[in-house]
Amino acid sequence: MRLSYPSNVKVINVPCTGRVDILHLLKAIEDGADGVYVAGCLEGDCHYLTGNLKAKKRVAYVKKVLEDIGMEPERVEMYNLSAAQGTRFAEIAREFTERILDLGPSPVGSEAKSGGEAA
C-alpha cells in the first residue's frame, strides 16, 4: 500500500501484545520517549485468546502510575486494529503523534529522544 506514517514512531515488534510488560512501557518513558502506544489485534481476535486484553490492562496500569506521579496518562495508549488495516495503522501513528505534539515533550527528557513507540 506504500502508506506513510510519521518517522518519529519507532516500531518494536512483539509476537503478541500479551508479551508487552508494564516495565517495557515504563522503561520507554523513563528513557525519554514522549509517548508509547501498543497496537494490538482487535478484541476477540487474539490468536492467543487474551493477549490484547492483558495488554489493555497493563496499559491502564501504566496510565495510573503516570497519573500518580503527576504525568499525563495520555502519553500511553492502547489501540486495537487488525493486521489487514494498514490504513488504520498509519492513521493511528498520525493521531498519536498529533496527541503527543499537543502535550509537548516529556518532562522526563533524554539525550536520545524518540517521539513515540509502537509495539
Add this chain to the structure above:
Amino acid sequence: MVVGESKPIEEILSMVADFNKILLTGCKGCVTVCNAGGQKEVGILASALKIARKKEGREIEIDEITLERQCDPEYIDQLEDPIAKNGYDAVVSMACSVGPQYIAKHYEDMLVFPALNTTFIGGSLEHGVWAEFCQACGACGIHNFGALCPIARCAKSLLNGPCGGSAGGKCEISQETDCVWHLIYERMSRLGQLDKMANVVMFKDWTSSRDGGPRKIVREDLKQ
C-alpha cells in the same frame, strides 16, 4: 501467605524525597506470590520513582536486589556488601513489615523505609484477588466451625453466630463480604453436623493472641 500491597507512589516518593541514591529490596517470599514486592514489582517501582524524579530534574539512583526472603537473618546478610560499597542514603524494602525491621536491626546506621502496607494473612480467591483467612490468634479452633474461621472472617469475630446483620449469605458491612456464619451453617449442614451448632462456644482465651504481648516460638529441637 502474608498479603501486602504497595503504598501509594506519592507516599514512597515523599519518603525518599531527600535522597539521591537508594537500595530497593524485594522479597521472593509471600509478597512475590501476592504480586506486591517481588523482583518484578521492584523493577516497576524503581522505574516509576526514577521517572518521577527525572521529571523534577533531580535524578535518583536506585539499585535493585530481591532477596530469597527478608524474614531470615542469613538472607539479610547478603545486603552487607552492597550496603558497605555503594553508600546508599536509605534502603526501601518491598517485603512485609518484617523485612524493613530485619534490615533496620542488622544495619543500625541505615535509614530504612517500607514500600508496602502489610495487610493480612490470607490466600488468593482468583488471579489478582486476595482475601483474609486468618488472624493468627495462636489457638486454632476452626474444626469447631466446619474448618472456617469466624475470628478472621466474621466482621465481629463472633464465636456463636450469625448476628442479625446476615442476609442472603452476605454480611451487612458489604455485599461483597460473605457472612462466614452462613458458610459455616451450610457446611455443617452438608457434613450432617448441624447439631453441633447448638453447642454454645465459650469465651476464647486471647492470651495466645496479641493480648499476651508480642509472641515468640522457641523450638529447642531446632535451636543451636
